[in-house]
Amino acid sequence: MKQTGIATKIVLLSCGIAVLLMVVGCVLVVQYEIKLLNNMTSVKVDDKEHYYLYQLYQKKNALTNHLTKQVNNLITMIKSVDRVYAQTLEFQIQSLLTHPNVTAVAFCDKNGHSFLAAWKLNKIQLSTKFPKSLQLDHYMVINKQTGIPSIEMIRLYYTIERIKQQLHVQKEQDMNELHETRKNVYKKLNTLFLAQSFGSFLVVALLGAVLIFSLRLLILNPIQNLMQIARQLKKLDLSVDITSSTASHELNALTQALSQLLEGFRKIISDVKENAGMLSDSADTMTGIAEQLTNHSEEAESKANVVAEASVQISANIHTIADRVEQISDNMDSVSSTSDYLFNNINSVANAIEELSSSLSHVGERAQNGTKIAEEAVYLAQKAGKTVNSLRFAADEIGGVSEFIQRIAHKTNILSLNATIEAASAGSAGRGFSVVASAIQEFAEQSSRAAKDITDRIASVQKGTYEIENVFKDVSKIIKEMNESSESISFAVIEQTKAVQEIASNALEADERARNINVSIEELSRTVNDAADNTAQVALGANDVSSRIQGVSESISFNRQISHQINETAIVLNHLSGNLKFMVDPFNVSHQSKSNNNNKE
Amino acid sequence: MRKINNITSEKKKLPETKRQFCSFQMAGHSFGVDILDVKEIIDEVVLTKIHHAPPEMLGFVNIRGHVHLVLDLRLLLNFSTKSIDESSRVLLFHPNVGESFGVMVDQIGHMIEVEESLIEYRLSDENISGIARDFRKSELEKGVCKLKDKLLIILDATKFLNAVDLKR
Numbered sequence: 001m002k003q004t005g006i007a008t009k010i011v012l013l014s015c016g017i018a019v020l021l022m023v024v025g026c027v028l029v030v031q032y033e034i035k036l037l038n039n040m041t042s043v044k045v046d047d048k049e050h051y052y053l054y055q056l057y058q059k060k061n062a063l064t065n066h067l068t069k070q071v072n073n074l075i076t077m078i079k080s081v082d083r084v085y086a087q088t089l090e091f092q093i094q095s096l097l098t099h100p101n102v103t104a105v106a107f108c109d110k111n112g113h114s115f116l117a118a119w120k121l122n123k124i125q126l127s128t129k130f131p132k133s134l135q136l137d138h139y140m141v142i143n144k145q146t147g148i149p150s151i152e153m154i155r156l157y158y159t160i161e162r163i164k165q166q167l168h169v170q171k172e173q174d175m176n177e178l179h180e181t182r183k184n185v186y187k188k189l190n191t192l193f194l195a196q197s198f199g200s201f202l203v204v205a206l207l208g209a210v211l212i213f214s215l216r217l218l219i220l221n222p223i224q225n226l227m228q229i230a231r232q233l234k235k236l237d238l239s240v241d242i243t244s245s246t247a248s249h250e251l252n253a254l255t256q257a258l259s260q261l262l263e264g265f266r267k268i269i270s271d272v273k274e275n276a277g278m279l280s281d282s283a284d285t286m287t288g289i290a291e292q293l294t295n296h297s298e299e300a301e302s303k304a305n306v307v308a309e310a311s312v313q314i315s316a317n318i319h320t321i322a323d324r325v326e327q328i329s330d331n332m333d334s335v336s337s338t339s340d341y342l343f344n345n346i347n348s349v350a351n352a353i354e355e356l357s358s359s360l361s362h363v364g365e366r367a368q369n370g371t372k373i374a375e376e377a378v379y380l381a382q383k384a385g386k387t388v389n390s391l392r393f394a395a396d397e398i399g400g401v402s403e404f405i406q407r408i409a410h411k412t413n414i415l416s417l418n419a420t421i422e423a424a425s426a427g428s429a430g431r432g433f434s435v436v437a438s439a440i441q442e443f444a445e446q447s448s449r450a451a452k453d454i455t456d457r458i459a460s461v462q463k464g465t466y467e468i469e470n471v472f473k474d475v476s477k478i479i480k481e482m483n484e485s486s487e488s489i490s491f492a493v494i495e496q497t498k499a500v501q502e503i504a505s506n507a508l509e510a511d512e513r514a515r516n517i518n519v520s521i522e523e524l525s526r527t528v529n530d531a532a533d534n535t536a537q538v539a540l541g542a543n544d545v546s547s548r549i550q551g552v553s554e555s556i557s558f559n560r561q562i563s564h565q566i567n568e569t570a571i572v573l574n575h576l577s578g579n580l581k582f583m584v585d586p587f588n589v590s591h592q593s594k595s596n597n598n599n600k601e
Numbered sequence: 602m603r604k605i606n607n608i609t610s611e612k613k614k615l616p617e618t619k620r621q622f623c624s625f626q627m628a629g630h631s632f633g634v635d636i637l638d639v640k641e642i643i644d645e646v647v648l649t650k651i652h653h654a655p656p657e658m659l660g661f662v663n664i665r666g667h668v669h670l671v672l673d674l675r676l677l678l679n680f681s682t683k684s685i686d687e688s689s690r691v692l693l694f695h696p697n698v699g700e701s702f703g704v705m706v707d708q709i710g711h712m713i714e715v716e717e718s719l720i721e722y723r724l725s726d727e728n729i730s731g732i733a734r735d736f737r738k739s740e741l742e743k744g745v746c747k748l749k750d751k752l753l754i755i756l757d758a759t760k761f762l763n764a765v766d767l768k769r
Contacts (some may be wrong), residue, residue, distance in 0.1 A: 099765060410644065411644075413692075414642055414643075414644045414709075417623075417642045417712065418641055419641055420636070420712040421623065421636055421639050421640070421641065421642065421712075424621050424636040424639075424712070425636075425637060425640075425695075434621075434712070437712075438711075438712065441711070484604060
């Protein structure tokens with residue numbers, strides 16, 4: 001119960017909200033009822049008021065009727081009597097006053113003045129007039145004309161105060177009763193309200209309790225179990241026994257999955273533990289063996305080393321001699337090689353220069369050739385220009401000729417016309433001649449047309465020749481420029497060729513000298529090499545002995561290194577197995593048989 | 602030779618109905634005069650002006666030793682005058698038309714041979730009335746010849762000298 005879980009919190013909150021809602025509902029209902037009751041009582045009070053007014057009105061009417069009836073009775077009675085005495089009148093007036101509500105009566109004459117009056121003030125009094133102290137203005141009045149000579153009018157004063165009082169008392173009683181009943185109803189309502197609120201609270205409390213109980217039973221208990229398991233797992237204790245309770249299905253599935261997972265883990269880790277132990281053991285034994293091996297190989301090495309050192313000393317001495325000789329030979333070789341290199345270089349330079357010279361002479365030939373061609377082109381262009389010029393002159397001449405032809409044509413035309421005229425004037429004899437004349441005219445026209453055509457053509461030819469001339473001028477200019485540039489090229493090439501030939505001759509001389517040097521150095525080198533070879537053979541013999549002894553020593557030292565390596569690896573292995581064990585150890589696997597940990601770590 | 606033979610045969614068939622005209626152009630119009638009235642056509646003209654003469658008289662011209670009077674036909678036909686150029690020609694008329702005179706024309710055309718039926722002559726009765734100029738013009742016109750593609754106005758060469766006189 002310490003931890004109030006989420007479920008209990010939710011339940012408590014919902015219960016509280018429900019209680020609040022119910023209380024608010026109750027209060028609203030009671031308020032509504034009270035309002036209803038108030039409305040009802042106010043209606044009833046109004047009713048009572050109306051009823052009271054109505055009663056008053058009826059009673060007043062009844063009284064008035066009753067009194068008029070009495071007065072009428074009195075009048076009929078007095079009429080029926082022959083003679084009226086004063087005593088009878090007094091008696092009659094007193095009898096009228098016996099009615100409790102009548103306060104005063106007066107008998108009046110013709111003028112309206114009273115001759116006999118009676119009034120009630122504690123007791124009945126009689127007089128001819130009402131005294132002035134008696135205020136009759138606020139009483140009700142009945143005036144009645146009698147028709148009797150002696151008594152003209154009877155005036156009757158009465159009051160309704162008594163009736164009013166009676167009715168008021170009654171009304172008061174009713175109202176009191178009403179208020180009483182209302183109070184009673186209020187009391188009942190209060191008790192009802194209390195009962196309602198109490199009942200609702202009870203119901204909510206019951207509901208909350210049931211909810212909390214069910215939640216604890218169904219969800220909280222399994223979750224707490226799971227939490228317990230989780231806490232144990234946190235301590236890396238895998239020996240927890242997970243037995244699924246009969247809780248809700250979802251949680252059941254969860255616990256089952258967890259238990260399966262645990263089972264798997266348990267198996268794996270126990271296996272790992274066992275294997276780690278075994279590994280550690282074997283690593284230990286291996287370390288021991290490797291150490292023994294190392295010791296043995298170290299001993300052998302030290303012995304071999306002693307022998308090796310001695311042999312090395314011998315070998316070194318011989319070697320120093322051989323080295324010196326070889327050094328001389330090497331130096332000789334290097335001199336020879338440099339002279340060779342020098343010779344080669346000079347040779348290649350000479351070759352390159354020769355090639356350069358030949359190519360330059362080639363270029364010179366080409367340039368000269370170009371110059372010749374350009375000159376020829378210039379010559380041809382000039383010739384073409386001349387030809388075009390003569391063409392133009394010819395065209396001009398043709399123009400002149402065509403003009404001449406045209407003039408002749410005109411003349412011929414005139415001639416033919418005149419011939420026609422002559423033929424006509426000759427009459428029928430000149431008919432034949434007129435035909436000839438007309439034919440001549442036709443020819444003249446044709447020749448004129450042809451001459452015009454020729455003139456046009458010649459004009460276009462002239463234009464073309466002019467353009468050609470211009471073009472030829474441009475072309476010849478360009479060719480001249482070309483010619484100049486190629487000439488300058490050929491000059492430059494000739495000069496260069498001369499220079500290059502000089503260089504080539506020098507290079508050839510250098511080449512020859514370098515060859516001489518090379519030959520003499522090669523001879524020297526050969527003799528030195530022979531000496532070096534002899535000493536080298538001696539050194540090789542000594543070296544062989546030394547190297548064999550060293551080989552023995554090296555193989556022993558190699559053995560030692562290997563055994564060392566084995567030892568190191570065994571130690572590393574041991575360390576690793578210890579680490580593995582250390583890692584696996586915290587896992588508690590009480591269900592399985594515990595592995596025997598007999599490692600030195 | 603064959604051509605000439607043909608022509609002679611034609612001549613035998615239609616001896617009287619054909620007439621010949623010498624055509625020329627003036628201000629874009631075609632005119633013609635009877636070829637029998639024309640003596641000669643001259644192309645190279647050297648005019649000698651006559652200063653006191655009316656403007657229709659262009660001047661004298663010397664042809665092979667004979668002096669001829671040259672009239673301006675443009676002015677006679679009421680066109681504006683025009684300077685002499687390469688195509689200008691002078692028509693000289695026969696002495697039976699008028700005493701040794703010729704007219705200047707803009708351009709000479711062909712000799713035209715037409716049938717008589719194609720020529721419509723003006724009736725001299727119809728143009729009695731009219732002003733002097735109209736009279737002159739109509740008097741110069743003899744008729745109209747219908748050619749294939751145009752109309753050729755035929756002028757009466759005998760009226761030319763009179764037209765100059767009338768104007769004065």
